[in-house]
Amino acid sequence: MSAPAPEQPAGSGVPVVPSSGPPVRWPDQQAPVMPQAKTPIGAGRITVVGIALAALTGALGVIGVHDGLASGGIIDGRSWIDSGIDTFDGLKPSWWAVPVGVAMVLAGLWLLTVAVLRRPRTAVALTSRTGVFLRPADVRKLAARAADDVDGVTSAQVSSSRRAAKVTVVVTGDDGRIGQDVQDAVAERLAALQSPPRLTVKTRTGVAP
Amino acid sequence: MSRLTITVDRCVAFLLALILIFGGIVTTVWGVDRVDPFTGALDLGPVAEATDKSWWPWAVGGTGAVLLLLALRWLFSHLPRRGIGPLKLAGTGRAGRLLADGNSVAQAAAVALKGVPGVRSAHGRVLRERGQTVARLDASIDADADLAGIAEGADIVSSQLRHVLGRDDLVCQVQLRLAARDQTRARVH
Numbered sequence: 001m002s003a004p005a006p007e008q009p010a011g012s013g014v015p016v017v018p019s020s021g022p023p024v025r026w027p028d029q030q031a032p033v034m035p036q037a038k039t040p041i042g043a044g045r046i047t048v049v050g051i052a053l054a055a056l057t058g059a060l061g062v063i064g065v066h067d068g069l070a071s072g073g074i075i076d077g078r079s080w081i082d083s084g085i086d087t088f089d090g091l092k093p094s095w096w097a098v099p100v101g102v103a104m105v106l107a108g109l110w111l112l113t114v115a116v117l118r119r120p121r122t123a124v125a126l127t128s129r130t131g132v133f134l135r136p137a138d139v140r141k142l143a144a145r146a147a148d149d150v151d152g153v154t155s156a157q158v159s160s161s162r163r164a165a166k167v168t169v170v171v172t173g174d175d176g177r178i179g180q181d182v183q184d185a186v187a188e189r190l191a192a193l194q195s196p197p198r199l200t201v202k203t204r205t206g207v208a209p
Numbered sequence: 210m211s212r213l214t215i216t217v218d219r220c221v222a223f224l225l226a227l228i229l230i231f232g233g234i235v236t237t238v239w240g241v242d243r244v245d246p247f248t249g250a251l252d253l254g255p256v257a258e259a260t261d262k263s264w265w266p267w268a269v270g271g272t273g274a275v276l277l278l279l280a281l282r283w284l285f286s287h288l289p290r291r292g293i294g295p296l297k298l299a300g301t302g303r304a305g306r307l308l309a310d311g312n313s314v315a316q317a318a319a320v321a322l323k324g325v326p327g328v329r330s331a332h333g334r335v336l337r338e339r340g341q342t343v344a345r346l347d348a349s350i351d352a353d354a355d356l357a358g359i360a361e362g363a364d365i366v367s368s369q370l371r372h373v374l375g376r377d378d379l380v381c382q383v384q385l386r387l388a389a390r391d392q393t394r395a396r397v398h
Contacts, residue, residue, distance in 0.1 A: 033367040037343045037382035047210065047287065050218030053225065054283040061277030068270015071260070081269065082260055089253040097240025104233030111226035115219045123384065128360035130367035130381040138387045145352055192356035 036131030044119035049111065121162070125194040136160060139190065139197075143167060146189035147182045147201075156182070165190075165197040170206050179203050212340050214286040293337055299375045309374065311335030315344050318370045322346055322383070325362030327354025329388050335379070344370055346383045359385065 067079040123133035134142075140158040147156035147167050156169045167186055171178050179201045190196045239247040259265060295308035315333030322331045331348040338345075346366070350359060363383040370381070 031368040032371060033364050034344060034371045034379055034381035037341055037345075037380040038339050040382065040384065041339075043210075046215065046218050046222065049222050050214065051284065051287050053218065053221050054280050054287070057221075057276050057283065058280030061273045061275070061280055064269050064271075064273015064276055066273070068266045068268075068273055071269065072266035079260065082257075085253045085257050085260070088251055089257065091251040093239050093242035093248065093250075095240065097236050101233045101235070101237030101240060104229045104236060106233075108226045108229030108231075108233060111222050111229060115222035115226055119215075126356055126360045126385075128383075129364045130383065132360045132363045132383040132385065134356075134385050138385070141352065141387055142356075189356075192360060 033130040036125070036128075039121050039125060040123045040133060041119040042122045044117070045114045046117070046119065049114050124162075126192050127194050134193070139193070140165070142189050143186045146185045150178065150181050150185050152178050153182065158186075160197055163195070163197055164200065166200045166202065168202045168204065171203050172205070174203050174205055210287055210289060211337070214283075217283065217286075293335060293342065296335065296342075296374060296376065296379075311344070311374075314370065314373060315346065318344065318366050319346050319348070321369060322348055322363060322366045325359055325366075327351050327359055328362070338382075341380050342378060343382050344379050346381075348383060348385050349388045350385050352387050 063080050066075075067081050069075045070077050070079045123135055124139055126132040126134060140160050143158045143160075143165055144156045144167070147153055147158070147169050150169075152171050152173065152175075153169045154172060156167060158168075159166050165186075167182060169178075169182050182203070183199050183201045186199055186201075187196065235247060238244050239251075242248050293311065296311040296314075298307040298309055300307045312334045315335050317333075319331035319333035322328055322333075327350050329349045329351060331346055333344065333346040335342065335344050337343070344367075346363070348359075363381075367381045367383075371377075371379070
């Protein structure tokens with residue numbers, strides 16, 4: 001496959017690459033594209049928890065195999081489960097059980113949230129007929145760069161969540177228009193996103209670091 | 210990592226969470242020592258008796274071996290192995306199979322995508338992700354690239370890919386990232 005050949009419609013944004021072979025008829029811009037893939041997501045905490053639980057299961061397996069062999073007299077040594085029973089059998093209620101119990105409940109609640117929470121999205125979609133994605137960090141960089149290019153702005157920083165972005169700019173002097181100029185520039189830069197974030201611009205007069 | 214692995218992770222985590230919450234409540238109530246029947250010293254006699262039975266070594270050893278094998282299988286399922294084999298093309302039937310190396314085709318699509326203005330480099334592969342067969346193109350773009358133009362170029366490359374493979378079940382994921390080094394501009398303050 002190569003870049004679209006001369007038969008491709010003009011102005012498609014894809015350069016024409018000379019072809020030495022016979023002319024190939026490429027699909028035009030309205031040709032059916034591949035459907036968009038699901039939005040990429042990260043591993044999330046559940047993956048780390050899953051690996052830890054798998055390791056824990058392995059540890060339980062080792063204890064079981066050891067105790068099976070030890071109880072059957074195949075290897076020397078005492079069963080670890082018997083040792084555990086001896087340690088805890090006859091234990092009387094005491095104050096320390098309360099913080100231990102509370103810690104177990106808190107750990108359980110945390111694990112419950114990890115088990116049901118969605119994994120984090122690691123990309124935002126661009127408007128396209130197929131699936132084109134940008135990383136959120138890159139969206140912030142693009143926004144910061146667009147803000148930085150506005151006349152009178154000496155530096156710009158952007159923080160963002162899934163639906164909103166906050167642009168903080170340091171300006172040489174605020175004429176009352178610069179905030180709107182920055183907002184317009186950033187909005188134009190991010191217009192290609194499928195769901196552009198809601199923008200908030202904060203200006204500060206001063207010298208860039 | 211497959212969807213099955215994530216489902217198993219979630220189910221076991223959920224189960225352990227319930228055990229921890231229930232166990233924590235029982236431990237707390239036992240520590241206070243004022244609510245029946247959770248009072249008095251811990252009696253593990255019935256468990257100790259079970260460990261003396263003749264079937265105990267077989268039961269505990271067998272369970273341990275099964276747990277160990279399951280744990281290894283579970284651990285290895287977390288390894289990132291998302292690649293797939295050759296793609297079957299239209300025309301495959303009893304008379305013979307028509308196969309294409311998906312990664313090579315996706316890489317060719319990446320070369321086409323590299324021709325779009327603003328795209329510095331690109332590479333492609335076909336993988337399984339979240340239950341879908343995905344043609345994934347990773348592209349590094351200039352910081353001042355025209356995003357709409359790149360999306361338009363990706364549409365064309367995607368339609369070419371669909372045209373070449375002739376498969377409707379494949380989905381496309383073009384992942385853009387800004388090039389680490391910006392060679393495109395110099396700024397004068």
